[in-house]
Amino acid sequence: xxxxxxxxxxxxxxxxxxxxxxxxxxxxxxxxxxxxxxxxxxxxxxxxxxxxxxxxxxxxxxxxxxxxxxxxxxxxxxxxxxxxxxxxxxxxxxxxxxxxxxxxxxxxxxxxxxxxxxxxxxxxxxxxxxxxxxxxxxxxxxxxxxxxxxxxxxxxxxxxxxxxxxxxxxxxxxxxxxxxxxxxxxxxxxxxxxxxxxxxxxxxxxxxxxxxxxxxxxxxxxxxxxxxxxxxxxxxxxxxxxxxxxxxxxxxxxxxxxxxxxxxxxxxxxxxxxxxxxxxxxxxxxxxxxxxxxxxxxxxxxxxxxxxxxxxxxxxxxxxxxxxxxxxxxxxxxxxxxxxxxxxxxxxxxxxxxxxxxxxxxxxxxxxxxxxxxxxxxxxxxxxxxxxxxxxxxxxxxxxxxxxxxxxxxxxxxxxxxxxxxxxxxxxxxxxxxxxxxxxxxxxxxxxxxxxxxxxxxxxxxxxxxxxxxxxxxxxxxxxxxxxxxxxxxxxxxxxxxxxxxxxxxxxxxxxxxxxxxxxxxxxxxxxxxxxxxxxxxxxxxxxxxxxxxxxxxxxxxxxxxxxxxxxxxxx
Ligand SMILES: [Zn+2]
Numbered sequence: 001x002x003x004x005x006x007x008x009x010x011x012x013x014x015x016x017x018x019x020x021x022x023x024x025x026x027x028x029x030x031x032x033x034x035x036x037x038x039x040x041x042x043x044x045x046x047x048x049x050x051x052x053x054x055x056x057x058x059x060x061x062x063x064x065x066x067x068x069x070x071x072x073x074x075x076x077x078x079x080x081x082x083x084x085x086x087x088x089x090x091x092x093x094x095x096x097x098x099x100x101x102x103x104x105x106x107x108x109x110x111x112x113x114x115x116x117x118x119x120x121x122x123x124x125x126x127x128x129x130x131x132x133x134x135x136x137x138x139x140x141x142x143x144x145x146x147x148x149x150x151x152x153x154x155x156x157x158x159x160x161x162x163x164x165x166x167x168x169x170x171x172x173x174x175x176x177x178x179x180x181x182x183x184x185x186x187x188x189x190x191x192x193x194x195x196x197x198x199x200x201x202x203x204x205x206x207x208x209x210x211x212x213x214x215x216x217x218x219x220x221x222x223x224x225x226x227x228x229x230x231x232x233x234x235x236x237x238x239x240x241x242x243x244x245x246x247x248x249x250x251x252x253x254x255x256x257x258x259x260x261x262x263x264x265x266x267x268x269x270x271x272x273x274x275x276x277x278x279x280x281x282x283x284x285x286x287x288x289x290x291x292x293x294x295x296x297x298x299x300x301x302x303x304x305x306x307x308x309x310x311x312x313x314x315x316x317x318x319x320x321x322x323x324x325x326x327x328x329x330x331x332x333x334x335x336x337x338x339x340x341x342x343x344x345x346x347x348x349x350x351x352x353x354x355x356x357x358x359x360x361x362x363x364x365x366x367x368x369x370x371x372x373x374x375x376x377x378x379x380x381x382x383x384x385x386x387x388x389x390x391x392x393x394x395x396x397x398x399x400x401x402x403x404x405x406x407x408x409x410x411x412x413x414x415x416x417x418x419x420x421x422x423x424x425x426x427x428x429x430x431x432x433x434x435x436x437x438x439x440x441x442x443x444x445x446x447x448x449x450x451x452x453x454x455x456x457x458x459x460x461x462x463x464x465x466x467x468x469x470x471x472x473x474x475x476x477x478x479x480x481x482x483x484x485x486x487x488x489x490x491x492x493x494x495x496x497x498x499x500x501x502x503x504x505x506x507x508x509x510x511x512x513x514x515x516x517x518x519x520x521x522x523x524x525x526x527x528x529x530x531x532x533x534x535x536x537x538x539x540x541x542x543x544x545x546x547x548x549x550x551x552x553x554x555x556x557x558x559x560x561x562x563x564x565x566x567x568x569x570x571x572x
Contacts, residue, residue, distance in 0.1 A: 039065030040082045041532075041561060044075050046091035047540055051098050051510050051525040061096075062086065063532035067561030072526055089572040095540040097506065098525050099257025099533035099559060100484040101513035103431050104376070104410045104474035106182070107261045107287070108270045110250070111243030112235055113178065113478055117147035121180050125158045125165055132169035132177070144191070144233045145175040152179040152186055152220055153331050161212045162186055163219030176233040181479050182263075183329050185226040187219055195228040197221075204228070206295030206325070206355035208334075208348075223328045224295045224355055227267065234268035237276075244273040248284045252565035254483050255535035255554040258524075260517050261289040262376065262410070262476065264323045266309065271319060278317045284564040286533070288312075288517040290321035290376050293364055295355045303364075307371050315522060315531070315560075322373040324364060325355040327384035330413065330447060335381035338416060341450050352381050365391045374518065375407045376431070382414040382454065389422045403427025408516055410474070413438075414451070415460050423469035429516045430464045431472045434487050435480040439494040462497040465504065472516050473508040484509050485541075489549035502541060532561040536570065 041063055048058040050072060060078040062071040071081035079086075117135035119128060128150060136145050155162045166175055166188040174191035187195070199217055203209050207225025210218045221229055235243075251259065263270060271291070277283040291309055294302060312320035328334020333345020336352035344350045356364065368375055377388040388409050395402050408429035415430075423430050437443055438459060447455035457463065464471050473491055475482045488509060491499040499505045514524025523533050536556035541549055555570035556563065566572075 038083050038086055040070070040086040041089060042078055042082045042086045043089045043091055043096065043534075044078075045093055046096045046536075047094065048072070048096040048526055049506070049542075050527060051507060052527045055527065058526070061526055061532075063561050065561070067532045067559075069526065069528050069530050069532050072528055091536050091572070092570070094555060095537045096526070097255075097535050097537065098510045098523070099535055099557065100255050100509050101258040101517060101519070101524060102251075102256050102474050102477075102482075102484065102509075103260045103408070103472050103513045103516050104262040104433065105251075105256075105259050105477045105482070106263045106479065107247045107251070107259055107285075108240055108244040108273050109263050109265075110478035110482075111246035112240060113148040113243075114246060115239065115243065116178070117145075119147050119150040119177060121149065121151040122154065123150070125155055125160065125162060128155075128177070129165045129169045132166055132175060136170045136173075136175070143173065144194075145170045145173060146178075146233060146235070147176070148178040149180050150177050150186065151181075152177075152184045155186065155220060156210060156218070161216065161218050163189065163192075163217060166219055174233065176229055178230075181329060181331070183226070183332060183334070184220060184222045185229050187221065187229045189219075191229055191233070192217065192219070195232040197228060204296050208353070222332055223334055223353065224325070227265075227294060227296075230265070231267045237269055237272055240268070240270055240273040241276055244277055245282060248277070248282075249565075250482060251285050252557045253554065254485075255537075255557050255565075256285060256482075256484065257533040257535075257557065257559045258286040258288070258514065258517060258519055260321055260376070261287060262323060264290040264292040264319075264321075266291055266305070267294065271309065274317055278314075283316055284559060286316055286519060286523065286559070288318045288320055288519060290323040291319055292323045293325075293368075295325075295360070299360065299363060303367050303371075306368065306373070310371055310373060312372065312518070318518075320373060320518065322364075322368045322375045323378065324361070324368075324375055325378040326361070326387050327355065327379060327381050328353050329380055330451065333450075335413070336383040336387070337381045337414070337451060338383045338386070342452055343450050345450065352383065354384070354387070358387075361387065361391050362394065366396055369395050369397065369402070369405060369407075374405050377407070377409045378411060379409045380411050380413045382416045382419070385409060385412065385415050386419055389419055389426060389428060392428055393422075393426050399426075406470075406516055406518065408472070411476075412460070412464070413458050414454055415457075415463070420460070420463055420467040420469075423464060424467055429470045429472060431474050431516065432459055432461050432491075433474055433476045433480050434459065434461070434490040434494065435476070436490060438480075439490055439497075441495050444496075456496060458497075460497050461491060461499055465499065470512055470515065471508055472513045473505065474513070483550060485552055485554075486550040488541075489546060492546040492549070502546065506541075531559070533559045536572075538569075
C-alpha cells in the first residue's frame with residue numbers, strides 16, 4: 001500500500017503535466033507483471049454502476065494511459081476496444097462507482113486542525129480550562145497554543161468570563177480554541193492583542209465581539225470576528241501543506257476524487273498549499289475550490305484580489321468559486337430568520353445576523369459573477385435562503401447565463417415554502433449535508449423552541465428534490481463526518497425529508513455534484529471520454545438494507561486511472 005501510494009503520487013504529477021506516466025515509474029510498481037505495451041487498462045469482473053443514464057450497469061470498462069475512459073459495456077466489447085496486452089484489473093465481482101464528489105469540504109483545515117490539541121464538544125468551562133493548560137504544556141515551542149473542536153455556545157453565559165479562564169490556563173502566549181462548527185473562536189488577552197482587538201472596539205462588519213454581562217470582552221469571537229484571530233494565529237505554510245496532504249489521504253480512503261474546498265481562507269494562505277501540491281505532483285484529488293469573501297475588507301481591494309486569484313482552466317486545480325456567508329448558525333442565534341426567534345438567543349440580533357449589508361451583498365455577487373465565479377452561499381435561516389435567491393435573481397445578466405453559472409446554496413437548512421420552486425426557476429443548486437446530529441428528530445424538537453415548527457422541515461432535501469431543484473450531497477468535513485457512504489445512508493434513512501431512493505442519492509454525490517462544480521463534462525460518471533475516476537466497493541449497495549450502507553469498505557480509489565487508495569483486503 002505504501003509503495004502504491006508513492007508510485008501513484010509520482011504518476012499523478014506526470015498526468016497533470018504531460019498526461020502520461022513515464023515507463024520508469026510504471027516499471028517500479030509493475031516490475032513483476034507482464035510489460036504493458038498499449039498503456040490501456042481494463043477493469044473486468046465488475047458490477048459497474050455507471051451513473052450514466054444511457055448506460056446503467058456495465059460489466060467492464062477500459063481507459064488509456066492518460067486515464068481517459070475509451071470503452072464501457074460488456075467485457076468482450078471492452079476487450080475488443082482495449083486491444084493487445086492491456087493491464088487487467090479484476091474487480092472481484094465487486095461494485096464499481098464513479099468517484100464521489102464533495103462540493104463542501106474543509107480540506108486543508110481538516111488536516112491542520114488534526115495537528116492541534118483536540119477539545120471535545122459539550123464540556124464545562126473548567127474542563128476546558130484543564131485541557132487548555134495541558135495543551136499549553138504539550139505545545140512547548142510554538143508561537144500560539146492552538147486547539148480545535150470545542151462547542152463554544154455553551155460558554156456564552158458562564159459565571160466566570162471565558163477570557164479570564166483562558167488567561168489563567170495559558171498565561172504566557174496567545175491561545176486560540178477553534179469551535180467545532182467554524183463560526184467562533186475563543187482566545188486569551190494575548191490573543192486579542194496579537195489580533196489587534198482593543199477592549200472598546202465596536203463589532204466588525206459581519207462579526208460579533210462577544211461581551212460578558214458587564215460589557216467586557218469575553219474572549220469569544222463570533223462569525224467573521226473570528227477571522228481577525230484566525231489570521232493572526234495562522235500556522236505556517238509548511239503546516240498548511242502537511243495538513244492538506246493528511247486530508248487528501250482521508251479523502252482517498254473515503255473514495256472522494258473531486259472536491260470544492262469550502263474554507264478558501266486566502267488570508268491564511270491556504271491556496272498556496274494547493275498550488276504546491278499541484279507543482280510537486282502530490283495532488284490526489286480534483287479541486288474546484290472556493291475563496292472566502294471577507295466582510296471587513298474594502299470592496300474594491302478584495303475584488304481586485306479575487307479577480308487576480310480566479311482560475312478555471314485546469315482539470316486538477318481551479319479557484320473558481322467564491323464563498324459568501326449570508327448568515328451564521330442557529331445554535332449561536334446568528335442564522336437569519338424571516339421572523340424573530342421565539343426565544344431570542346441574543347437580544348442584539350433578535351432575528352439573526354447577516355455578514356453583509358444588502359448593498360454589499362449585491363455588489364459582491366454581481367462583480368464576482370462578472371469575473372466568472374460561481375458562488376457558494378452559506379445559508380442557514382429562511383431569510384438567508386431568500387436573500388441568496390433574491391440576489392442571484394437580480395444579477396445584471398440574462399436568466400440563462402445566471403442559471404448556467406450554477407450558483408449554489410450550501411447547508412440550506414430552512415427554506416420558506418414560497419422559495420422551494422425558486423431554486424429550479426432561477427437555476428440555483430441546493431447543497432445539503434446530512435450529519436447525524438442535524439437530521440435527528442430530537443434536534444429538531446430542540447430547535448422548535450427557538451424557531452417554531454419549521455424546525456421539523458430542517459434540511460429539506462426531499463422537498464427540494466420534489467421541487468425539481470438540482471440537489472447535491474456534501475460532507476462539511478471536519479465540521480461534519482466525511483464518509484460519502486455515511487452521508488448517503490443518512491440521507492435515505494432519516495425520519496423526515498429522506499431522499500427517495502439510492503439512485504438519486506448516488507447521483508447527488510457524483511454526477512450532480514460534478515455538475516455543481518463544473519466538472520460534469522469530464523467526471524461524475526463512468527462514460528467514454530471522461531476521466532477514470534472510480535471506486536471499488538466491498539458490497540453492492542443495491543443489495544443492502546440502506547441502514548448498512550455506511551458499513552461498506554472502500555476497497556480501491558482511482559483518479560485519472562491512477563490508484564490513490566487500496567484497502568489491504570483488495571488485490572486488483
Ligand atoms: Zn463548511
